[in-house]
Amino acid sequence: MAKAKHWIEPHPQGVYVRPADIWIDPSGAKQHAVVTHGHADHARGGHGEVWATPETLAIMGLRYGTDAGTPVAYGEGFERGGVRFSLHSAGHVLGSAQVLMEYQGERVVVTGDFKRRPDPTCAPFEPVPCDIFITEATFGLPVFRHPPIAGEIAKIFARLETEPDSSILIGAYALGKAQRVIAELRRAGWDKPIYLHGAQVRMCELYEELGVSLGELRLVMDTPKEEMRGQIIICPPSALIDKWSRRLPSPVTAMASGWMRVRGRARQRGVEIPLVISDHADWDELTGTIRELAPKETWITHGSEDGLLRWCELHQIRARALAMIGREDGDDG
Amino acid sequence: MRRFAALIDSLIYTRSRNAKLAAISTYLRETPDPDRGWALAALTDSLDFPAVKSSTIRNLAGTRIDPELFRLSRHHVGDTAETVALIWPEAPDREQSDPTVDEVVQALSSTTRATAPDIVASLLDSMDSNSRYALLKLAVGGMRVGVSARLAKTAFAQAFAVPLDDVEELWHALDPPYVALFRWAEEGGKRPDLSTTPFFRPFMLSHPFEGDSLDLGAYAVEWKWDGIRVQAVHLGGETRLYSRGGDDISAAFPDVVEAFDRAGVIDGELLVRGTDQGGEAASFNALQKRLGRKTVSKKMRQEFPAFVRVYDLLIDGEDDLRLLPWHERRQRLEAFVPTLNRDHFDLSAVIDVDDFAALETMRAGARDAAIEGVMLKRRESPYLAGRVTGHWYKWKRDPLNADCVMMYAQRGNGRRASFYSDYTFGCWTEDGELLPVGKAYSGFTDEELKWLDRFVRQNTLNRFGPVREVAKSLVLEVAFDSIHDSKRHKSGLAMRFPRIHRIRKDKPAEEADRIATLRGMIS
Ligand SMILES: [Zn+2]
Numbered sequence: 017m018a019k020a021k022h023w024i025e026p027h028p029q030g031v032y033v034r035p036a037d038i039w040i041d042p043s044g045a046k047q048h049a050v051v052t053h054g055h056a057d058h059a060r061g062g063h064g065e066v067w068a069t070p071e072t073l074a075i076m077g078l079r080y081g082t083d084a085g086t087p088v089a090y091g092e093g094f095e096r097g098g099v100r101f102s103l104h105s106a107g108h109v110l111g112s113a114q115v116l117m118e119y120q121g122e123r124v125v126v127t128g129d130f131k132r133r134p135d136p137t138c139a140p141f142e143p144v145p146c147d148i149f150i151t152e153a154t155f156g157l158p159v160f161r162h163p164p165i166a167g168e169i170a171k172i173f174a175r176l177e178t179e180p181d182s183s184i185l186i187g188a189y190a191l192g193k194a195q196r197v198i199a200e201l202r203r204a205g206w207d208k209p210i211y212l213h214g215a216q217v218r219m220c221e222l223y224e225e226l227g228v229s230l231g232e233l234r235l236v237m238d239t240p241k242e243e244m245r246g247q248i249i250i251c252p253p254s255a256l257i258d259k260w261s262r263r264l265p266s267p268v269t270a271m272a273s274g275w276m277r278v279r280g281r282a283r284q285r286g287v288e289i290p291l292v293i294s295d296h297a298d299w300d301e302l303t304g305t306i307r308e309l310a311p312k313e314t315w316i317t318h319g320s321e322d323g324l325l326r327w328c329e330l331h332q333i334r335a336r337a338l339a340m341i342g343r344e345d346g347d348d349g
Numbered sequence: 350m351r352r353f354a355a356l357i358d359s360l361i362y363t364r365s366r367n368a369k370l371a372a373i374s375t376y377l378r379e380t381p382d383p384d385r386g387w388a389l390a391a392l393t394d395s396l397d398f399p400a401v402k403s404s405t406i407r408n409l410a411g412t413r414i415d416p417e418l419f420r421l422s423r424h425h426v427g428d429t430a431e432t433v434a435l436i437w438p439e440a441p442d443r444e445q446s447d448p449t450v451d452e453v454v455q456a457l458s459s460t461t462r463a464t465a466p467d468i469v470a471s472l473l474d475s476m477d478s479n480s481r482y483a484l485l486k487l488a489v490g491g492m493r494v495g496v497s498a499r500l501a502k503t504a505f506a507q508a509f510a511v512p513l514d515d516v517e518e519l520w521h522a523l524d525p526p527y528v529a530l531f532r533w534a535e536e537g538g539k540r541p542d543l544s545t546t547p548f549f550r551p552f553m554l555s556h557p558f559e560g561d562s563l564d565l566g567a568y569a570v571e572w573k574w575d576g577i578r579v580q581a582v583h584l585g586g587e588t589r590l591y592s593r594g595g596d597d598i599s600a601a602f603p604d605v606v607e608a609f610d611r612a613g614v615i616d617g618e619l620l621v622r623g624t625d626q627g628g629e630a631a632s633f634n635a636l637q638k639r640l641g642r643k644t645v646s647k648k649m650r651q652e653f654p655a656f657v658r659v660y661d662l663l664i665d666g667e668d669d670l671r672l673l674p675w676h677e678r679r680q681r682l683e684a685f686v687p688t689l690n691r692d693h694f695d696l697s698a699v700i701d702v703d704d705f706a707a708l709e710t711m712r713a714g715a716r717d718a719a720i721e722g723v724m725l726k727r728r729e730s731p732y733l734a735g736r737v738t739g740h741w742y743k744w745k746r747d748p749l750n751a752d753c754v755m756m757y758a759q760r761g762n763g764r765r766a767s768f769y770s771d772y773t774f775g776c777w778t779e780d781g782e783l784l785p786v787g788k789a790y791s792g793f794t795d796e797e798l799k800w801l802d803r804f805v806r807q808n809t810l811n812r813f814g815p816v817r818e819v820a821k822s823l824v825l826e827v828a829f830d831s832i833h834d835s836k837r838h839k840s841g842l843a844m845r846f847p848r849i850h851r852i853r854k855d856k857p858a859e860e861a862d863r864i865a866t867l868r869g870m871i872s
Pocket residue numbers: 053055058108129348
C-alpha cells in the first residue's frame with residue numbers, strides 16, 4: 017500500500033495531490049483545483065481547471081463571474097495521474113462535498129467543511145470510510161455543542177410575541193446560513209414574506225433556481241419602514257451594526273452562528289438574540305465522526321486544532337495539525 | 350433554575366434599560382417566594398457563599414474534563430464559570446431536573462469548603478447548560494448583568510406599582526429573600542417594622558440651579574463639597590455607612606464607622622484629609638484612593654484619614670426629624686455634631702451671605718480643593734426622599750474648558766450601536782505630539798452626533814476592532830468639572846466628567862490646547 021505521506025502534501029495554501037498535480041481548496045490561484053464548496057475561504061477565483069459539484073460551480077459562477085469547470089455529482093468521480101477522485105456530500109451548504117481520493121490501495125478523505133445535523137437546504141453528510149481523514153475543526157473545543165435548531169428558531173418567535181412592534185434583524189452568512197435560517201423559519205410555520213438585505217438576494221435566487229424553495233422573499237429597500245414592524249429581516253452579519261439598520265423600525269438584532277454559544281462573543285457584537293446555529297460540526301459531531309470512521313490517521317486542516325489534537329491524543333488516535341492559512345473563523349461559523 | 354437562568358441571559362443580551370426593567374418585573378411577578386427574593390439578591394450581588402470559590406469550580410472541572418482541554422477552552426471563552434457551564438459533560442441517560450433557586454441557595458449555604466465540590470457537582474449534573482451558568486455565577490458572585498441596585502429596586506416598584514421611595518427604604522431594612530417586602534408590595538399588607546434596624550433612608554437630592562437670582566432670605570447657602578454623599582446610621586447598637594446608591598460601604602471606612610457611636614442618622618459628605626491641604630479636606634482624587642476597597646490597610650487609614658462633613662440630621666436618638674423644616678433640623682444638627690468624634694465628623698458651615706451678587710463672587714472665587722460649588726437649601730423644606738423640585742439646588746462652579754483634538758472614536762452601545770459616539774481626544778505636548786487626555790460620550794445633540802459619526806467615517810485612518818483612529822483635524826471644545834494627576838494615562842492627566850461642549854469646526858487642530866495649559870488647571 018502507498019503511504020499517503022508520499023503522495024499527499026499539506027501546504028499552508030491547501031492540500032496538494034502530487035501524482036495528479038491537483039490542489040484541494042487552494043487559497044491562491046492554481047492550474048488544477050478541486051473545490052469542496054463555495055465559501056470564500058475554500059473557493060478562490062482564477063484557477064485554470066476546476067472540479068466541483070454542479071452547485072458549487074454555479075455558486076462560484078455567481079461570485080467570480082465564471083462557472084467554467086468540470087461538474088462532478090455526488091458519488092461520481094474522475095481519474096488523474098493514477099489517483100481516483102470522487103465527491104461525497106458534506107452536509108455543510110448546498111453543493112458542499114468531501115473529496116475521496118484512492119491511490120494504490122490507500123483511501124484519503126478531505127472533508128472541506130461539514131456538519132452532521134439535518135439541513136433542509138442541502139444533502140446530508142455521507143460517512144466515507146478511509147485510512148486518512150483530513151478534517152476541519154472550526155469548533156474543536158468541548159465548549160461547542162450546538163443545541164437543536166428548533167429551540168433557536170423559537171427564540172425569534174418568542175421575541176416577536178413579546179415585542180410585536182419590533183423588527184427582527186438576523187445576521188446570517190450569505191451562502192448557506194441565510195437560506196438554512198429561512199428554510200427553518202418556513203418549517204416552523206412562518207409563512208409571511210421574509211425581508212432581505214440587498215447582499216443576500218442573488219444567493220437566495222440561486223438556491224431557488226437549484227431547487228431549494230424559500231417562500232416569498234422581499235427586498236428591504238423596496239419596503240416602507242412601517243411595514244417591517246413584526247417582520248423578520250435577514251442581512252449579512254456586518255450590516256447588523258451598520259448604518260443600514262437605521263432604516264428598520266425598532267430593530268432587535270439576532271445573529272445565527274455557532275460562535276453565539278459563547279456569551280462574550282454575542283455581547284461583543286451587540287447581539288440581543290444569539291442564535292446558536294452552525295453549518296460546522298460541533299465537538300460531539302467532530303469526535304463522533306472520527307470514532308465512527310476510525311481512520312488510521314486524522315489530519316486537521318483548520319479551526320481549533322489544538323483541542324481536537326488533544327482529544328485524539330487522549331484516545332490514542334494518530335493525528336496531526338496542518339496549519340492551513342486563510343481559513344478564518346469568520347462569520348460562516 | 351431555568352427561569353432564573355433565562356432572566357440572567359436576557360439581561361446579558363439586553364442593552365435597553367426599559368427592556369431590562371420589563372424582564373425583571375415580569376420575573377418578580379411570575380415567580381413564587383422565596384425564589385424571586387433570592388434572584389433579586391443575586392442580581393444585586395447581595396448573596397455570599399464563602400465556601401464556594403472560583404478555584405473550587407476550576408478544580409471541579411478538572412475532575413470531569415481533561416485539564417488541557419479545559420485550559421484551551423477557558424482561554425477561548427475567557428470566563429471560568431462560563432467555561433465550566435458549557436463544558437460540563439451531560440450524561441445522556443440522566444434525566445435533567447430543574448431545582449428551584451431556593452433549593453440551590455440552601456444547598457450552597459449549607460456547604461463547607463470540604464463538601465462544596467461534591468454539592469456543586471451534583472447540582473451541575475442536574476442542570477442544562479444555561480442553568481449551570483446561572484448556578485455558577487450565583488455561587489461565586491459577580492453576575493455582571495448590568496443591573497444596579499437602583500435598577501433592581503425600580504423594577505420591583507414597577508412590578509407591583511408601589512412607590513420607589515418605599516421600596517428603597519424597606520429594601521435596606523430587610524434581608525434576602527425579602528419575603529415581607531413581597532408580601533407588603535403584592536398584598537398591600539402591613540409595612541414591616543423597622544424601628545431598630547440600621548437601614549438606609551433615601552437621600553434628598555438637588556436640582557441644578559439655573560435661575561438668575563434667588564431670595565437668600567428663604568434659602569440658606571452651604572458649600573458643595575467634592576467628596577461622596579454618605580449616610581451614617583447608628584441604630585439598635587449597629588453602625589453602617591451607606592453610599593449615594595444605598596450600598597453599604599462600611600467595610601471601606603472602618604475609621605468613620607467605629608467613631609460614630611451616637612444613636613441617629615446623619616447626611617453628609619465623605620472626604621479625606623490631605624497633607625497638602627494642611628490636614629484639611631483634599632480633592633476627590635485623594636478620596637478615590639480609598640473608594641471601592643473591600644478592606645482597608647492601616648497605612649491607608651493613616652495616609653488618607655476619612656471624615657464626614659455633616660450637613661443634615663434625619664434621626665436624632667428616637668426622633669425622626671425628616672418632617673421638620675430645614676432650619677429646625679439645622680438647630681438640632683448644630684447641637685448633635687459637637688458630641689461626635691472631632692477627627693471624623695465636622696459640621697458643614699452655613700455661608701453667611703445675604704446678597705446674591707456677593708454670593709456669585711464667592712462661588713466664582715472658591716478654589717478650595719474640595720469645593721465644587723454651592724448648595725442652596727430652602728429654609729422651610731422638610732427632608733424629602735428623591736429629587737423634588739423647589740427645595741434644594743446645586744450651583745456648581747463653572748466648568749473648566751479645553752480645546753482638544755479628536756484622536757479615536759468607538760461605537761456606542763444599544764441605540765447608539767450604529768454610531769461612532771465615544772471619542773478619545775488629546776492635547777499637544779511641547780514637542781508637538783498629541784497625547785490623549787480624556788474620553789467623552791455625551792454633551793452633543795442628536796444632530797451633532799450624526800455629524801460627528803459622518804466625520805469619523807470619512808476621516809478614518811485605521812481600524813482596531815470597534816475603534817477607529819481618525820485624522821487629527823477636528824477640534825472639540827471639552828468641558829469638565831476638574832482635572833487631576835493620573836498615572837493611568839501617558840499625558841499624566843485625568844478629567845472628571847468630561848463632555849463635548851462644542852464642535853469647533855472653525856479652529857485648526859494646531860491651535861488646540863497644550864498639555865501644559867491643562868496641567869495648570871489642576872486643583
Ligand atoms: Zn464553509
